[in-house]
Amino acid sequence: QREDEQGEKTAPPSHQLSFIGARCCVQSNKRCTVIGGSGFLGRHLVEKLLERGYSVSVFDIRQSYELPGVTFYQGDLCDKRTLLPALQDVSLVFHCASPAPGSDNRELFERVNILGTRTVIEACVEAGVQKLVLTSSASVVFEGTDIKNGREDLPYAKKPIDYYTQTKIEQEKLVLAACDTEKNFLTVAIRPHGIFGPRDPQLVPILVDTARRGKMKFIIGDGTNLVDFTFVENVVHGHILAAEHLRPSSPICGKPYHITNDEPVRFWDFMSEVLMGLGYAAPRYHLPYTLVYGLALLLWLLALVLRPLVSFKPTFTPMRVALAGTHHYYSCERAKQDMGYKPVIGLKEGITLTVQSYPHLRRGA
Numbered sequence: 001q002r003e004d005e006q007g008e009k010t011a012p013p014s015h016q017l018s019f020i021g022a023r024c025c026v027q028s029n030k031r032c033t034v035i036g037g038s039g040f041l042g043r044h045l046v047e048k049l050l051e052r053g054y055s056v057s058v059f060d061i062r063q064s065y066e067l068p069g070v071t072f073y074q075g076d077l078c079d080k081r082t083l084l085p086a087l088q089d090v091s092l093v094f095h096c097a098s099p100a101p102g103s104d105n106r107e108l109f110e111r112v113n114i115l116g117t118r119t120v121i122e123a124c125v126e127a128g129v130q131k132l133v134l135t136s137s138a139s140v141v142f143e144g145t146d147i148k149n150g151r152e153d154l155p156y157a158k159k160p161i162d163y164y165t166q167t168k169i170e171q172e173k174l175v176l177a178a179c180d181t182e183k184n185f186l187t188v189a190i191r192p193h194g195i196f197g198p199r200d201p202q203l204v205p206i207l208v209d210t211a212r213r214g215k216m217k218f219i220i221g222d223g224t225n226l227v228d229f230t231f232v233e234n235v236v237h238g239h240i241l242a243a244e245h246l247r248p249s250s251p252i253c254g255k256p257y258h259i260t261n262d263e264p265v266r267f268w269d270f271m272s273e274v275l276m277g278l279g280y281a282a283p284r285y286h287l288p289y290t291l292v293y294g295l296a297l298l299l300w301l302l303a304l305v306l307r308p309l310v311s312f313k314p315t316f317t318p319m320r321v322a323l324a325g326t327h328h329y330y331s332c333e334r335a336k337q338d339m340g341y342k343p344v345i346g347l348k349e350g351i352t353l354t355v356q357s358y359p360h361l362r363r364g365a
């Protein structure tokens, strides 16, 4: 093990890692914990970290898989006592836990994303963790109107489109404000957008379910709006780059970074390609954006009023309609400059890999 100019333990070149990793223990600066590691992004991150010679622990409210070499800690991140054991002797923590965006449960979002993140920061400091990488979201600046090539200096949304976004804003502010080079506690926030890939529980399953119910016939608006969809491996790559560039002298300390595929695509072309890849027809008929948004708002209000009596979940929520009918794509120039980010998988290849990974969602399966 070597030491760099900051006195930090550094890893040997990556070709040595598998050899050393196979034979003995992993260096202390390669011990990390992934909070939310049972989830879609979390599990992909865990797999890549293992591949790169890290020793990985997972902290999550549920355990969704087993992997040799991964220690699981099950618990709620809002509870510091259960969280602390998962952070012992760890120098790096990834925080990618959140309630699902579709849950519309204000109390839950506030508890987990705001109070819980405060707890994560306190626990990291108490346990002597040196680096915290947060999975934020590019949506923290999205208010339901067009964003074209948005950079990180856009202001946070003043009117966030839902509780998920509102609490992701607070979460990001907390983590970035906690960055303290004097105390050697360094933080950074990664803002991905529209993550897709194998095992995604959201985008493709919701899309297929909507198609199977015969509701995927319409294009909201004129269909030319450009959006970022980011293949999960690129998001993982951005997280690992951020962790490895996080040093006291680095420009990335305390900053947010957009991580995208850097290939904005028409929202409806992307949806059509996924649908057709799985054997479903692409949507064809156009509906005016304002009409659909108004209807979605009405349905959402109705669901809210009727909640004590009946529970129903509309497919076309105002949030989904806004995401489907506006431009929202982001520049990842800052990540390219400060940490040499470049997507590792192109959009076309990402779509192919994703479609292939869902044989059970194919038409007729």
Ligand SMILES: NC(=O)C1=CN([C@@H]2O[C@H](COP(=O)(O)OP(=O)(O)OC[C@H]3O[C@@H](n4cnc5c(N)ncnc54)[C@H](O)[C@@H]3O)[C@@H](O)[C@H]2O)C=CC1
Pocket (backbone or CB within 6 Å): 035, 036, 037, 038, 039, 040, 041, 042, 059, 060, 061, 062, 075, 076, 077, 078, 095, 096, 097, 098, 099, 100, 112, 116, 135, 136, 137, 138, 168, 191, 192, 193, 194, 195, 196, 201, 202
């Ligand atoms: N999926 C997407 O398109 C995008 C996701 N993100 C962010 O990426 C992160 C990961 O998202 P996904 O992997 O898609 O979601 P996911 O739902 O698959 O994973 C989230 C994980 O957090 C865990 N979790 C939730 N509450 C917890 C609690 N109280 N204590 C411990 N663990 C808890 C869940 O059990 C789950 O395993 C989230 O922070 C999300 O906000 C950001 C941008 C886009």
Ligand SMILES: CC(C)CCC[C@@H](C)[C@H]1CC[C@H]2C3=C(CC[C@]12C)[C@@]1(C)CCC(=O)C[C@@H]1CC3
Pocket (backbone or CB within 6 Å): 101, 136, 137, 138, 139, 193, 194, 195, 202, 203, 206, 207, 210, 315, 316, 320, 321, 323, 324
């Ligand atoms: C029914 C159809 C009109 C739309 C089906 C696809 C949608 C489920 C997805 C399209 C864009 C996605 C997206 C997210 C969730 C899934 C979609 C709405 C996020 C809200 C997930 C969390 C984030 O941080 C931002 C994402 C933006 C894009």
